[in-house]
Each structure stands twice: as structure tokens, then as C-alpha cells.
Amino acid sequence: MPASDDVLDWELLRSADESAFTSLFERHRDRIYNFCFRRLSDWSRAEDATQAVFLQLWRRARAGQVEALRGDTALPVLFTMAHQECLTQQRTLARRTSLTQRLRQVRTRERCDADEWLQAEHTMQLIREALATLPEGQREVIELVCWAEMSIAEAAATLGVAEGTIKSRLSRARTTLAGSPAAHLVEADHA
Amino acid sequence: MPDQIPPLPRQRALPEPDRMLETILADEPRPRRWLPMVAATTLAVALAAGATAWWYDSREPDPSAGYLGSPSPATPTASPARPTTSSAGTNGTGSTGTGRSSTGAPTSAAASPSRWVDANGTAHFVDAGTATFTHFSVTVEPGAPTPVAGQWSRRVRVCVRELGPAPVDGRTRISWDPWTLEQDGVRAQKVVDDSRQRPSYPLEKWFAPQECATGVITFTGEATQDATLTYRNADYGETAVWQISGKK
Numbered sequence: 001m002p003a004s005d006d007v008l009d010w011e012l013l014r015s016a017d018e019s020a021f022t023s024l025f026e027r028h029r030d031r032i033y034n035f036c037f038r039r040l041s042d043w044s045r046a047e048d049a050t051q052a053v054f055l056q057l058w059r060r061a062r063a064g065q066v067e068a069l070r071g072d073t074a075l076p077v078l079f080t081m082a083h084q085e086c087l088t089q090q091r092t093l094a095r096r097t098s099l100t101q102r103l104r105q106v107r108t109r110e111r112c113d114a115d116e117w118l119q120a121e122h123t124m125q126l127i128r129e130a131l132a133t134l135p136e137g138q139r140e141v142i143e144l145v146c147w148a149e150m151s152i153a154e155a156a157a158t159l160g161v162a163e164g165t166i167k168s169r170l171s172r173a174r175t176t177l178a179g180s181p182a183a184h185l186v187e188a189d190h191a
Numbered sequence: 192m193p194d195q196i197p198p199l200p201r202q203r204a205l206p207e208p209d210r211m212l213e214t215i216l217a218d219e220p221r222p223r224r225w226l227p228m229v230a231a232t233t234l235a236v237a238l239a240a241g242a243t244a245w246w247y248d249s250r251e252p253d254p255s256a257g258y259l260g261s262p263s264p265a266t267p268t269a270s271p272a273r274p275t276t277s278s279a280g281t282n283g284t285g286s287t288g289t290g291r292s293s294t295g296a297p298t299s300a301a302a303s304p305s306r307w308v309d310a311n312g313t314a315h316f317v318d319a320g321t322a323t324f325t326h327f328s329v330t331v332e333p334g335a336p337t338p339v340a341g342q343w344s345r346r347v348r349v350c351v352r353e354l355g356p357a358p359v360d361g362r363t364r365i366s367w368d369p370w371t372l373e374q375d376g377v378r379a380q381k382v383v384d385d386s387r388q389r390p391s392y393p394l395e396k397w398f399a400p401q402e403c404a405t406g407v408i409t410f411t412g413e414a415t416q417d418a419t420l421t422y423r424n425a426d427y428g429e430t431a432v433w434q435i436s437g438k439k
Contacts, residue, residue, distance in 0.1 A: 005405070008332055008346070012321075012330070012332070017321055017330075018216060018321075018323065018328070019321055019323075019328045019330055019348060019350045019403065020330075021216075022212060022216075022350060022401060022403070023348070023403060023405070025208070025212055025215075026208070026212075026401070026402075026403075029205045029208055029211075030202065030203075030204050030205050033203070033204075033205040034202040034203065037200075037203075038199070043203070047205065047206065047211075050205060050211070051211050051214065051215065054211075054212075054215050055214075055215045055218055058215050058216065058218065059218065119200075120200035120201075120203075121200075123197045123199075123200050124199075124200055126196060126197065127196060127197070127199065130196045147199060181195050181196045182196045184196070184198065185196065185198075185199065
């Protein structure tokens with residue numbers, strides 16, 4: 001993805017340009033959706049969170065409240081918004097759709113394997129439990145750098161910390177998990 | 192910790208993204224504080240152009256009808272001139288609105304010194320901006336790409352909003368055909384295969400609703416000379432004109 005696309009679209013978005021918003025949505029929706037899923041371990045809530053993120057962005061654009069982009073990509077801003085939205089969802093007693101309802105949703109909306117859909121949620125819950133021993137800051141870095149494939153600089157911009165902080169958190173997380181069954185979750189070629 | 196932790200679940204595509212996008216864009220009506228001012232300005236423009244057969248529809252879009260608005264307002268819809276910015280690479284233009292027209296007239300073109308709609312329903316812009324028609328939205332982005340001697344270029348984007356009466360496999364064609372450029376009253380030659388300007392605008396490609404063709408269009412000409420860039424879709428008569436200054 002050429003970085004200039006985000007820069008140009010973001011500049012137009014600040015004037016509430018609908019087509020620029022559409023381009024940003026199409027370019028980043030899947031990454032935000034999967035990021036939210038990995039935070040929430042729930043596809044339906046991840047979908048809700050994704051919509052909330054982009055809805056908030058569009059409302060800000062209409063209100064003329066979108067600040068200029070600082071880097072070459074909109075991802076840090078979008079991940080920051082998604083991070084906050086997931087925290088909000090985790091803190092609130094979100095409505096838990098019954099298993100029957102959720103199965104019906106997936107069967108009617110997508111022709112996919114419902115077992116796989118639910119298995120992914122179960123797997124994600126296991127993973128999050130395995131990482132629960134790590135401090136929140138280290139888990140966030142794993143989510144962004146190892147799972148969402150952000151660069152160190154992008155993760156730093158997303159979390160509002162120095163790049164060195166990202167590197168040290170990642171290093172500590174790897175040290176903690178080394179030799180454990182969860183070690184493979186913090187592997188990433190580029191990190 | 193369990194003895195075995197499975198790998199991360201594979202990533203999935205967001206379900207029904209088009210529906211989500213429509214829901215977001217239909218979220219709320221635009222603020223209306225600007226409406227009297229815009230109405231007065233556009234009326235003045237219309238009278239100056241001798242146009243009395245059309246008027247501005249001040250109704251808010253009907254949320255139940257989706258983000259395109261109510262199905263049959265027969266006239267263009269005004270949208271506000273948004274606050275502009277002056278960051279690098281932009282001259283501060285670019286704004287779209289919603290609504291739809293049963294003709295080739297744009298559904299949005301905020302009346303201002305840099306954009307207006309003439310009596311024929313043609314949208315006019317200065318330097319850059321987006322014209323939103325029934326079937327397509329057409330954007331000319333501000334600023335020129337990397338200059339190449341003897342060539343005139345701009346980055347443009349055409350997005351499908353609505354399919355016409357005869358779509359093929361749910362898609363419609365976007366091509367170079369609607370674009371023309373004039374400098375000093377002379378129509379410029381299209382340069383459709385120049386590798387120096389990337390990504391180049393597609394010569395011909397098929398797109399579904401909500402998808403966009405983005406790229407650089409290039410003509411023979413001088414980047415430093417004033418130019419008139421025209422987009423005219425022969426099938427629907429959707430027409431927009433950008434007057435682009437060659438001076439920086």
C-alpha cells in the first residue's frame with residue numbers, strides 16, 4: 001500500500017470528503033476488524049467495534065475535528081481509536097449474544113464453517129488467558145507488533161510511547177514467554 | 192498455562208463491508224447552519240447563469256432510504272463549503288455531499304468561488320475537488336505528481352456509487368474515455384502508457400459499487416500552462432470541469 005494514498009485521503013477526509021473516507025475504510029477495515037477480534041475474542045463484538053471506530057472517524061470529519069496526519073499512514077490513528085473502543089467494550093457489561101443467536105448470525109450472514117468461527121473465538125480466549133501473566137503494556141506491544149504487523153515506529157505512535165519502550169517491552173515479553181507453550185505467539189520476522 | 196497454546200486464528204475479512212459503510216455514511220444529516228448562506232449563494236449563481244429550471248433541494252436525506260437519500264429529488268443538492276486546510280499537497284479544496292439526481296447533474300457541488308454548477312448541470316471546480324454524481328464520484332486531487340517534461344498530469348479517482356441499467360457481473364466499466372484536457376483551446380493527446388507516472392489510471396477496468404479507480408492521468412502538454420480538464424461520461428452525461436492553473 002503506497003503511504004501517499006493515506007496522506008492524500010486523510011487530507012481530503014479533513015474536509016469530510018466521502019470518497020476519501022470510503023478509500024480509508026476499504027483499505028484498513030480488515031486490519032482493524034482482526035485487531036479488535038484479537039482484543040475481544042468475539043467476531044460479533046469485533047464487528048461492532050470496527051463500525052464504531054469508523055463511525056467515530058466520520059463524525060469527526062463532518063465536525064471538522066480530524067487533525068492532520070503526522071506520519072505516512074493512518075494506521076496508528078485507527079489502531080489508537082480501535083484500542084480505546086475495545087477497552088470501552090471490555091469495561092462495559094456488553095450484551096452477550098447467546099450461542100444460538102450467534103450461530104444463526106453466522107449461518108445467515110456468511111456461508112462459512114460455524115465450527116471454525118466458534119473455534120477461532122475459543123482459541124483466542126485461550127491465547128489471551130495464556131498472555132494474562134504479562135503486564136498490559138507488554139500485551140499491547142505483542143498485539144500491535146507481532147499480530148497486527150505494525151513497525152516499531154507505528155506501534156510507538158499508536159501507544160504514545162518512545163520506540164525504545166516498545167523494543168524493551170517486546171524483549172521482556174519474549175524473555176518471560178521463552179520456553180513456554182505461548183512462545184510462538186511473540187515471534188515476528190520484522191519485530 | 193495449558194500444555195499447548197494453538198496458533199493465532201487466521202484473519203478474516205470484515206463481513207458485509209458495503210452495508211457497514213452505508214450505515215456509517217447515513218449516520219446523521221449534515222449540519223444545516225450553513226444552509227441559508229449556501230442557498231443564497233447558489234441562487235445568485237443560478238440567476239447569473241440564466242438558469243431558472245432548477246433549484247436546490249433543502250430536504251435532509253431520508254435515513255430509511257440509505258445514504259443515497261430519497262429516491263427522486265429531480266435537482267442537484269447543495270452541500271456546504273467546508274473549512275479548508277493548507278497542508279502540503281493540497282490547496283484546501285475537496286468536499287462532497289449526498290443526494291441524487293435523476294439527470295447527469297452532480298448530486299453535490301458546494302457553491303463557492305472555487306466550485307459551482309452551471310445551467311446545464313455541469314460541475315465546475317478550480318484546481319481540485321470532488322463531483323458526486325448518481326453513478327460515480329469523480330475526484331481530481333490537488334497538486335501535480337512528479338513533473339515530467341512535456342507532460343501534464345494529475346492524480347484522479349473515480350468511484351462507483353450506483354450501477355447503471357446494464358451492469359456486467361455486478362460491475363461497471365471505468366476507463367480513460369471520459370477524460371479530456373485542453374490547453375490554450377487545443378485538445379491535448381492522452382498518454383496512456385507512460386511508465387514514469389505511477390500508479391497510472393486504468394485504461395479500462397470493471398468495478399463494483401463502492402470500488403474506486405485511482406491513478407495518474409497524463410496528457411502531452413506543459414505543466415506550467417493553465418489547463419481545462421473535463422470528465423464527461425457518455426452513458427449518463429455526468430460532466431465536471433476543472434480549471435487548473437499552471438502557476439504555482
